Amino acid sequence: MSLLENQTLVSLHEGLVQKKFTSQELTSATFEKIQAVDDKVGAFLALNEEEAMAQAKAADEKGYDAALSLQGLPIGIKDNIVTRDLITTAASRMLEDFNPIYDAHVMDLLKKTGAVNVGKLNMDEFAMGGSTENSYFKKTRNPWDLTKVPGGSSGGSAAAVAAGEVLATLGSDTGGSIRQPASFTGIVGMKPTYGRVSRYGLIAFASSLDQIGPLTRTVKDNALVLEAISGYDHRDSTSVNVPVPNYYQQINGNIKGLKIALPVEYLGDGIDPEIRKAVLKAAEQYRALGATVEEVSLPHSKYGIPAYYIIASSEASSNLQRFDGIRYGHRSAEAKTLEDLYVMSRTEGFGMEVKRRIMLGTFSLSSGYYDAYFKKAGQVRTLIKQDFANVFANYDLILGPVTTSTAYGIGERNDDPIEMYMADLLTVPVNLAGLPAISVPAGFSSEGLPIGIQLIGNYFQEQTIYQAAFAFEQANDYYLKQANV
Numbered sequence: 001m002s003l004l005e006n007q008t009l010v011s012l013h014e015g016l017v018q019k020k021f022t023s024q025e026l027t028s029a030t031f032e033k034i035q036a037v038d039d040k041v042g043a044f045l046a047l048n049e050e051e052a053m054a055q056a057k058a059a060d061e062k063g064y065d066a067a068l069s070l071q072g073l074p075i076g077i078k079d080n081i082v083t084r085d086l087i088t089t090a091a092s093r094m095l096e097d098f099n100p101i102y103d104a105h106v107m108d109l110l111k112k113t114g115a116v117n118v119g120k121l122n123m124d125e126f127a128m129g130g131s132t133e134n135s136y137f138k139k140t141r142n143p144w145d146l147t148k149v150p151g152g153s154s155g156g157s158a159a160a161v162a163a164g165e166v167l168a169t170l171g172s173d174t175g176g177s178i179r180q181p182a183s184f185t186g187i188v189g190m191k192p193t194y195g196r197v198s199r200y201g202l203i204a205f206a207s208s209l210d211q212i213g214p215l216t217r218t219v220k221d222n223a224l225v226l227e228a229i230s231g232y233d234h235r236d237s238t239s240v241n242v243p244v245p246n247y248y249q250q251i252n253g254n255i256k257g258l259k260i261a262l263p264v265e266y267l268g269d270g271i272d273p274e275i276r277k278a279v280l281k282a283a284e285q286y287r288a289l290g291a292t293v294e295e296v297s298l299p300h301s302k303y304g305i306p307a308y309y310i311i312a313s314s315e316a317s318s319n320l321q322r323f324d325g326i327r328y329g330h331r332s333a334e335a336k337t338l339e340d341l342y343v344m345s346r347t348e349g350f351g352m353e354v355k356r357r358i359m360l361g362t363f364s365l366s367s368g369y370y371d372a373y374f375k376k377a378g379q380v381r382t383l384i385k386q387d388f389a390n391v392f393a394n395y396d397l398i399l400g401p402v403t404t405s406t407a408y409g410i411g412e413r414n415d416d417p418i419e420m421y422m423a424d425l426l427t428v429p430v431n432l433a434g435l436p437a438i439s440v441p442a443g444f445s446s447e448g449l450p451i452g453i454q455l456i457g458n459y460f461q462e463q464t465i466y467q468a469a470f471a472f473e474q475a476n477d478y479y480l481k482q483a484n485v
Contacts, residue, residue, distance in 0.1 A: 002164075003025065003029040004166075005164070008167065008220070008221050013064075013069070013073065017066055023056035023057075023071075023116060024056045028053070033165050037163050040485055041140065041141055041159050041160070041165070042138045043155075045091065045137055046079070046086060047119040048083075048117050048118055049118075058114070060072065062114065069113050070113045070114065070115035070224065071113055073115055074167070075110065075116065075166060076118055076119055076161075077117055077170050078121050078157045078169065079121055079122065080205075081106060081170060081212065082107070083117065086117070089120075089137070090123070090125065091134070091137060092354070093330055094330045095203075095330075104200060106198065106202075110229065118166060121156030121171075122156030123153045123155060124153035125351045125354050126203065126320065127154075127205045128353050129420070130423055131150075131152045131155065131408075131413070131420070132151070132159075133414060134352075139410060140155045140156045140159050142159065143185060144162065144407070144450060145407070145448070145449060148449065149184065149409070151181030151407065152180070152181060154177050154178050154181050154215065155181050157170065158181030158189065159181075161215050161216060162186060163483060167217055168216045168221060169216075170225075172211065173427075174209045174211075175209065175308055175428040176427025178190065178215060178439075179438070180427055182402070183452025184452075186483070187215055188216050188441070189214075190213045190222050191436060192211055192230065193211075193460050194209075197211060197231075198232075199238060204319040205315070206313075206319070214226050219470040219473050220248055220470065222438070224248045230244040242460055247463060250466075251466050254471070255290060255467060255468050255471045258292070258467075259394065261295075261391050261399070262296065263295075263298045263400055265299070266279075266426055267400070271404050272404060272406065274445045275404070278453065279400060279401050279453055282442055286399070293399065298387045299387060300380065300383040300384045303384070305428060306380075307384070307432060308377075308424070308428040308431070308432055309421060310361075310364045311378070311381065314374050314377075317357070317360075317365065320358055323346070323350075324342055324345065325342065330349035364377075385432070388433045388456075392458040396468075399453065400456070401452075402426060402453065403426065404425055405423070406450070406451060407449050407450075430456055435459065436456070436457050436459070437455065437457070440453055442478065455468055
């Protein structure tokens with residue numbers, strides 16, 4: 001039996017303190033587990049074995065005290081988070097040889113706590129996609145059913161946790177890229193408030209929407225990782241200087257008197273009946289635990305998808321201008337002239353989905369179309385923010401589904417980008433408004449695939465979200481069920 005079996009970050013920390021095992025043994029067991037199952041799952045792009053063992057040894061030599069931290073605990077990192085001396089590709093051919101000379105801010109913080117970085121995880125190229133099928137290198141599979149997608153774009157991060165390869169990973173969420181894969185793979189995924197976690201060193205997709213967050217097996221583990229990576233960073237102009245609460249210590253599961261809103265729009269026609277049923281069952285459970293759950297309306301949610309794809313694609317087209325094959329990135333060997341070099345490097349270096357979004361974004365920003373598209377999308381964004389503000393004036397949290405369906409088959413939606421985009425219907429409004437939200441396991445479909453529920457909080461109310469998520473988790477045993485890979 002692996003050291004990681006039936007463990008949490010909290011129980012592993014206790015094991016290290018009590019000297020039941022060392023971080024070196026734990027890290028070695030992690031790599032053994034990855035070796036055993038990753039051929040089937042395909043979550044990792046690069047392993048950091050030598051460096052990880054050195055980090056584990058340093059953690060052991062320092063010694064452990066009772067104060068809870070991530071010291072000596074293995075963690076996986078999404079491949080769009082820059083890691084010094086470890087290849088970071090954003091799953092794109094454009095960056096296949098990129099070896100960064102600096103660390104992202106979250107990596108600095110993880111190193112400070114003594115966490116062990118075991119490797120980089122697969123994703124949709126430049127975080128564009130909802131299935132991890134858009135990676136240049138490989139397809140990641142869902143540990144619950146290897147014929148299904150794990151979701152995206154943080155599909156590798158979610159699959160690695162669900163398969164028991166690591167107990168915690170970092171992902172990024174631009175329109176649902178942490179919560180949707182967490183829901184598809186039956187784990188906990190948190191997208192914090194925009195500005196809570198520094199974006200310095202995150203390879204940008206859409207700068208006004210991107211946010212780094214943790215994926216874990218349990219709510220308390222999630223709170224522990226978020227606490228470690230949160231805080232102000234002067235290198236990120238969007239980072240907010242708000243004190244970081246002690247998320248983990250403050251969780252007690254008491255939600256008596258909590259007011260939860262249930263938007264009618266989130267339970268409409270396009271939602272799989274089994275998911276709707278799981279959300280309504282969760283609402284009943286919350287009532288039984290002492291919370292008030294009432295129906296509300298978020299009327300502008302339906303415009304979230306078009307607004308999101310205009311804003312996100314526009315920001316992507318400007319962010320990805322820097323990848324031109326001249327300063328860095330893939331350079332075409334066939335190019336004869338400067339124009340050829342630009343065109344061919346980008347043609348060869350970017351995949352189809354990335355090209356599609358760059359073109360969409362460039363069109364939305366072009367003269368004559370800016371007012372009709374980008375400006376209008378910004379106005380819709382304001383209306384969506386206002387909808388949320390109206391609900392949060394009277395309620396503490398919003399409850400709803402994460403996804404419109406459970407995990408679908410690999411290759412099933414590749415020919416229909418619109419269907420793929422519409423699947424983000426329930427997650428993108430949260431990013432447009434910059435709010436925090438979590439996905440928590442809420443049961444299984446008749447096919448045995450995980451279903452998640454989403455809890456959305458007001459700005460910097462991650463604590464309230466964790467409280468309610470923990471209460472729900474403890475009232476059920478879904479988190480104890482594990483994929484059998």
